[in-house]
Amino acid sequence: MMKRSNTVARVMLALTAFFFTSSLFAQFTLTGQYRTRTELRAGQGTLPQAGYEPTLFTNSRLRLNVGLTADRFKFFASIQDIRTWGQDASTISNLDGSRLFMHEAWGEVQINDSTFLKKVDFLGFKVGRQEIMYDDSKLLGNLDWLQQGRSHDAIVLKFAEKAWRADAGFAFNQSREYKNTGTVYTGVPAAQLGPDGLPIQAAAGTNGIGVMYKAMQYLYVSKEFGFTKITGLYFNENFQKRNGANTAYIPGTNNRTTVGLSVYGTLFRKHKIDGQAFYQGNEDKNGKTMDGYMFSLSTQFAVGRKLMTGPGADFLSGNNTMDSTSKVNRSFDPLYGTPHKFWGFMDYFYVADPYGLQAANGSANRLSPGLIDLYWKSKYRLRDNLILTLDIHEFFAGNQVANIATAADKSDKMNTRLGTEIDFVLNYNLTKAVGFEFGYSAMFGTETLSALKLPVNTATKGKYLTGQWAYVMINIRPDFTNMLNTGMKDMKKSIDELNKKVAALEAPSQF
Numbered sequence: 001m002m003k004r005s006n007t008v009a010r011v012m013l014a015l016t017a018f019f020f021t022s023s024l025f026a027q028f029t030l031t032g033q034y035r036t037r038t039e040l041r042a043g044q045g046t047l048p049q050a051g052y053e054p055t056l057f058t059n060s061r062l063r064l065n066v067g068l069t070a071d072r073f074k075f076f077a078s079i080q081d082i083r084t085w086g087q088d089a090s091t092i093s094n095l096d097g098s099r100l101f102m103h104e105a106w107g108e109v110q111i112n113d114s115t116f117l118k119k120v121d122f123l124g125f126k127v128g129r130q131e132i133m134y135d136d137s138k139l140l141g142n143l144d145w146l147q148q149g150r151s152h153d154a155i156v157l158k159f160a161e162k163a164w165r166a167d168a169g170f171a172f173n174q175s176r177e178y179k180n181t182g183t184v185y186t187g188v189p190a191a192q193l194g195p196d197g198l199p200i201q202a203a204a205g206t207n208g209i210g211v212m213y214k215a216m217q218y219l220y221v222s223k224e225f226g227f228t229k230i231t232g233l234y235f236n237e238n239f240q241k242r243n244g245a246n247t248a249y250i251p252g253t254n255n256r257t258t259v260g261l262s263v264y265g266t267l268f269r270k271h272k273i274d275g276q277a278f279y280q281g282n283e284d285k286n287g288k289t290m291d292g293y294m295f296s297l298s299t300q301f302a303v304g305r306k307l308m309t310g311p312g313a314d315f316l317s318g319n320n321t322m323d324s325t326s327k328v329n330r331s332f333d334p335l336y337g338t339p340h341k342f343w344g345f346m347d348y349f350y351v352a353d354p355y356g357l358q359a360a361n362g363s364a365n366r367l368s369p370g371l372i373d374l375y376w377k378s379k380y381r382l383r384d385n386l387i388l389t390l391d392i393h394e395f396f397a398g399n400q401v402a403n404i405a406t407a408a409d410k411s412d413k414m415n416t417r418l419g420t421e422i423d424f425v426l427n428y429n430l431t432k433a434v435g436f437e438f439g440y441s442a443m444f445g446t447e448t449l450s451a452l453k454l455p456v457n458t459a460t461k462g463k464y465l466t467g468q469w470a471y472v473m474i475n476i477r478p479d480f481t482n483m484l485n486t487g488m489k490d491m492k493k494s495i496d497e498l499n500k501k502v503a504a505l506e507a508p509s510q511f
Helices: 002-026 447-452 480-506
Strands: 028-042 055-070 073-084 100-110 122-130 152-161 164-172 215-225 228-242 249-267 271-283 289-303 307-316 371-383 386-397 417-429 434-445 466-476
Touching: 028 480, 249 289, 386 447, 417 447, 434 447
Parallel strands: none
Antiparallel strands: 028 055, 028 466, 055 073, 073 100, 100 122, 122 152, 152 164, 164 215, 215 228, 228 249, 249 271, 271 289, 289 307, 307 371, 371 386, 386 417, 417 434, 434 466
């Protein structure tokens, strides 16, 4: 009997440990991602020059995400390593720039109590390095297509009550800790050393803006009405001022403000209609008066259970490049969104490669004429795990474009048509954790597009008017927590079976 009692004690102890561990892992998440993308570039981002050679490379992103949910708080950290295959020797030199960095590291605290705010679903704040993403990510998104992604150092006050949601965010940036020297901010991250020992300047800001904001404040409000959601956004950025010669940063800021509304509706549960209108005013980063706006309207129809298809149109205002004397900047900047998702997968507009025309007065500023994008997007589900996407874009400049070949003639303008882009993507999910993606895109450009994209098309440096791009991507997304929980369920099953055997052994003998 002593032996049987010891067996029962061990089983009970194992069950207690199991339930304790299960409770712990219910509050703990551990996920990862390893994503590689092999690209063939023959005109991605800008039209290829005469005599060019296509580029082929592979880059990768490794991410480890750790989360913990407890009473009234959440904790999350996302560590990632970004690299291009071959940029490191087999023995890494200490001259290599650091590519292991923190993508996200934040804590969220719930502060509403059960008495004063008992009817409020959530009131709290989220502080730290975090992704700021709303709606369709057109103006604020995590830019997940880019291996580095996008995140901000900020504090966000959060409110939720039934169909209402409101977030208010704040940020204040500095290059490093200072002592008694004021708060002037260069807006450019510190340089790092490359493999050759020379400094590499990290990209700053977005859309070629060249600097990061010194401070930022925003308010986002949304309200759901059945299958319709209406949202409003106020987003204000403060850029450090520069002196008249733009050779040094000085105290004070230039403030750019963006406001607007978005509507996301669904009719008959299968017909989507989205509309957006935004205005951008106050000042640009250089202190020039801002007067820009953006309108967007799109629709998607469900044809059966497999096909979603429909047209759309985006208009982003721009400058009249025939006029080099204007003191107003009318070029709308789509902030910190995901341009790759909207204005062509080849990233010709509002991404890293500059889009605009050298000012007629010879200044270094490039004047963006804005963009009109007329498109038709389709997504067909061949099988549950096999999806085909086909997008067709027709691009036009949003304003007049000066002919740089006859710069002396201020009345000579170019056709506003920029070209046609076709994007084809095939997604295949082998399992929930393993996916493959193949994409091919082609841009059939015009002389106007050639003139608006760097390097400038001149008589001695022509460009091809057709660009191509293809890629293959492997995406592995393990959920380690789920694996542990599955293992524990199997352990519980084994323990239950053992417990039944012990119970059978301790049952009174019938003899």
